[in-house]
Amino acid sequence: MAATPQHGEPPQEEGHRQEEASAVYARTDRTVPSRDRERAAYDRESVHAILDEGYVCHLGFLRDGAPVVLPTLYGRIGERLYVHGSTGSRPLRTAGRADDGMPVCLTVTHVDGLVLARSGFHHSINYRSVVVHGTARPVTGEKERRTALDAIVDQVVPGRAADCRPADAKELAATAVLSLDLAEVSAKVRTGDPNDEPEDLALPYWSGIVPVAPVYGAPQPSGDLRPGIPLPGYLVNF
Amino acid sequence: MAATPQHGEPPQEEGHRQEEASAVYARTDRTVPSRDRERAAYDRESVHAILDEGYVCHLGFLRDGAPVVLPTLYGRIGERLYVHGSTGSRPLRTAGRADDGMPVCLTVTHVDGLVLARSGFHHSINYRSVVVHGTARPVTGEKERRTALDAIVDQVVPGRAADCRPADAKELAATAVLSLDLAEVSAKVRTGDPNDEPEDLALPYWSGIVPVAPVYGAPQPSGDLRPGIPLPGYLVNF
Numbered sequence: 241m242a243a244t245p246q247h248g249e250p251p252q253e254e255g256h257r258q259e260e261a262s263a264v265y266a267r268t269d270r271t272v273p274s275r276d277r278e279r280a281a282y283d284r285e286s287v288h289a290i291l292d293e294g295y296v297c298h299l300g301f302l303r304d305g306a307p308v309v310l311p312t313l314y315g316r317i318g319e320r321l322y323v324h325g326s327t328g329s330r331p332l333r334t335a336g337r338a339d340d341g342m343p344v345c346l347t348v349t350h351v352d353g354l355v356l357a358r359s360g361f362h363h364s365i366n367y368r369s370v371v372v373h374g375t376a377r378p379v380t381g382e383k384e385r386r387t388a389l390d391a392i393v394d395q396v397v398p399g400r401a402a403d404c405r406p407a408d409a410k411e412l413a414a415t416a417v418l419s420l421d422l423a424e425v426s427a428k429v430r431t432g433d434p435n436d437e438p439e440d441l442a443l444p445y446w447s448g449i450v451p452v453a454p455v456y457g458a459p460q461p462s463g464d465l466r467p468g469i470p471l472p473g474y475l476v477n478f
Numbered sequence: 479m480a481a482t483p484q485h486g487e488p489p490q491e492e493g494h495r496q497e498e499a500s501a502v503y504a505r506t507d508r509t510v511p512s513r514d515r516e517r518a519a520y521d522r523e524s525v526h527a528i529l530d531e532g533y534v535c536h537l538g539f540l541r542d543g544a545p546v547v548l549p550t551l552y553g554r555i556g557e558r559l560y561v562h563g564s565t566g567s568r569p570l571r572t573a574g575r576a577d578d579g580m581p582v583c584l585t586v587t588h589v590d591g592l593v594l595a596r597s598g599f600h601h602s603i604n605y606r607s608v609v610v611h612g613t614a615r616p617v618t619g620e621k622e623r624r625t626a627l628d629a630i631v632d633q634v635v636p637g638r639a640a641d642c643r644p645a646d647a648k649e650l651a652a653t654a655v656l657s658l659d660l661a662e663v664s665a666k667v668r669t670g671d672p673n674d675e676p677e678d679l680a681l682p683y684w685s686g687i688v689p690v691a692p693v694y695g696a697p698q699p700s701g702d703l704r705p706g707i708p709l710p711g712y713l714v715n716f
Binding site (some may be wrong): 345 | 594701
């Protein structure tokens with residue numbers, strides 16, 4: 241069930257260390273919520289599934305002591321996440337300057353439904369989220385950098401990285417890649433009907449769930465796409 | 479075009495101050511991105527439209543000096559955003575303790591498409607996001623607290639707040655509400671085709687956009703919904 245953790249070493253470079261992996265992430269003070277604890281999960285399978293269903297995260301970091309939250313793409317390889325950006329962008333510059341890495345919080349959220357209770361108080365949403373606390377570090381080895389960039393592309397469309405032009409030297413030099421190990425991490429999931437108070441069940445208000453999910457439309461070729469290039473297999477019925 | 483700003487005063491409590499509102503938010507060092515500046519927008523109309531299309535934000539704050547990013551619901555009234563939570567939850571407790579409020583960054587992101595370029599480097603997503611920097615402050619007046627809670631419910635389903643039971647005294651006491659003024663704020667928008675390099679146009683790779691949008695399914699009544707309660711008008715064709 242659990243993937244092999246690779247803390248502190250680049251994946252696929254020094255071979256696969258066959259450590260005994262725990263099926264769950266260790267709980268820490270930061271990953272145990274102060275309430276709704278029954279919604280929290282720490283097993284790798286749940287965490288990986290939520291991460292693998294997404295490709296946009298919200299990355300939190302500090303700038304001049306204040307929090308900044310930016311949406312960005314990510315990729316996962318085993319127990320390590322990667323984000324990337326221009327070497328000129330703020331979070332990447334900040335992380336690159338920091339010898340000890342940059343404290344970050346990386347959050348991925350899927351919204352599954354609107355929860356309409358009889359009371360305003362119990363309105364909510366059904367969702368699945370993963371929150372990763374840790375230290376983002378610049379990835380410097382070219383092999384891991386390339387593997388990470390492929391993982392980010394494949395996170396968006398699985399199979400795509402092998403079907404496009406890889407980064408050339410100039411592009412690689414202009415791209416900063418940060419890694420963040422999955423160590424201090426938890427999932428949080430809400431499912432099911434509204435949690436109405438028993439005494440509210442007789443109220444005359446409709447109550448229930450409005451499901452929501454991202455839907456992908458038919459791929460739209462670029463205006464300058466060369467004639468005769470078919471839609472790739474990984475985009476058919478995407 | 480622009481709404482009336484209400485910095486520093488609760489909306490709908492002291493009447494509507496008819497200030498001359500600028501159509502744009504003032505740029506600051508934090509809201510001008512270090513790159514892709516052409517994607518940034520500062521006009522209130524664009525910012526409000528992006529905020530109003532969403533209901534889940536990612537709220538960044540500090541805990542013990544490290545960033546934390548959590549998904550949460552929000553509501554907008556004029557130039558003020560509101561978030562809420564249990565008085566026992568961490569960000570709300572933290573803000574409640576801070577006399578000067580809590581530095582936060584609140585980000586709302588809509589993903590509109592996957593951008594598949596001929597090169598891995600130019601892969602991206604089409605998106606619209608708003609990033610708000612500022613100080614979250616506990617809302618203490620009952621009238622503003624109720625108005626804020628209604629706004630959060632109506633942000634999820636417009637019209638719903640008037641069609642459910644309002645918070646009772648006990649629920650209100652258990653709920654913390656934070657406000658965040660729209661002052662230091664920017665939008666960022668990417669649209670259109672991949673930005674391929676001219677020399678890549680001859681490559682044999684498919685290139686284009688995969689559109690994506692949230693789709694809402696048919697409302698599912700609670701298992702314990704009283705018979706005879708029809709689907710409310712605001713949910714028909716939601």
